Amino acid sequence: MNTDYMKRVIELANRGSGFVNPDPLSGAILVKDGQILGEGYYEAYGTDTAELKVLRKVQGDIAGSELYLNIEPFQSEQRIWECLNLIKELGIVKVLIGMRDPNPEKKIVFQSELAKLQIDCEIGILSEECEEQNEIYSYYCKHKEPFVIVKWAMTLDGKLATRTGDSKWISSEDSLRFVHILRQRVAAILVGENTVRQDNPLLTTRLEGMKISNPLRVIVSKYGNLSDDAQILKVDASVQTLIVASEFLPKDREAALLEHGVQIAKLKEREGRIDFRDIMKLLGSMGIDSLYIEGGSSILGSVFESGCVHKVYTAIAPKIIGGRTATTPVGGTGIERMRDAIVLKRVSHEIIGSDVIIKGYMD
Ligand SMILES: NC(=O)c1ccc[n+]([C@@H]2O[C@H](COP(=O)([O-])OP(=O)(O)OC[C@H]3O[C@@H](n4cnc5c(N)ncnc54)[C@H](OP(=O)(O)O)[C@@H]3O)[C@@H](O)[C@H]2O)c1
16 A cells, blocks of 8 residues: 555654754655565765665666655755656656655756656655654745744643642653653754753653654753753753853853853843744754744743744643642733634644643644
8 A cells, every 4th residue: 555655654754853954854665566675764964865775775676666755855956866867767667755845945846857757756645644744844944943842741730830840740651752752853942941940851862772862952041040050051962052041141140151061142132031033043043943842831921922833732641739829831921812812723632641642733
């Protein structure tokens, strides 16, 4: 079945997660008479793409085979021409593709070039899955700013933490793994300074048995009021931290933070706040294609108010903690009328361990 082969391509492409940003995840397989003759995936940014790897090394009786790709070839023109030439030379009769390359700067229309070579091309197999797999790439190549995912874990009674600020752990062990898969996928992760003070998180990716890539840790801290013992201040070659501070960051705090080896970006204060739209511009200019925001409440309120969110995950745990003063997930001023509520689109849910994970998009 076409869809079974495409599922395999998606699976292969996912192996590049965390290593190919801001390029898309890409996978390829070559099939003939129900046999897979070759398969590959894009492993690291700038290296050969999945289809080139497969086409260059495949051997034997290839004529008449079909090539499956989750995304149309997206790299340099030179590599795309090499791919087209190999398809022709090897006698491949059909190319089946999950999604088009949405890059507006792209000049070669792959399907038209295949048509000139009289090679069949079908686009749109498992398109929904393929589009979601590369939604980060689709957004970034058009807007040059990060695709923003927010996620919080809350109790059944809608709390982010107990009245004392304790939130370890609301969700189950299994949904914690889900968090680390998300961290692996994105280029940057962001939290507010109270979360650093309260939880002292590492914000690294921890997935057993997998090659790990850590996102850039971004901390919003207007005046740098972070403890010298904060774990996010420990940086090395494998994990970096960026403090997003106000233009009025005191000089002594700046010097103390820089001693830890972190980066600091000072942004304009607008009505006492840092505007998330300025943070997006900054991260976009650094080549960050995706940002995963893990809270807390005040930061989530800010980012929703700025209109910078694209995708939401909420993990609801079957726990009840009570407390009128216990933090709820999205702070800020909030709205007055239900009719003004943000209503997520394309909503779905899954159950992981004992938690329900709800996923939705802002549009
Ligand atoms: N369950 C979960 O998924 C989860 C995840 C993360 C954290 N938490 C919990 O949430 C709690 C922390 O939440 P929180 O709301 O207290 O703190 P927070 O959101 O981590 O950080 C709040 C700080 O960030 C500042 N801030 C927010 N938006 C800003 C902006 N646009 N520009 C500049 N500064 C900005 C706030 O300033 P103002 O004071 O001016 O507002 C405040 O100083 C902790 O108890 C933690 O355990 C739970």
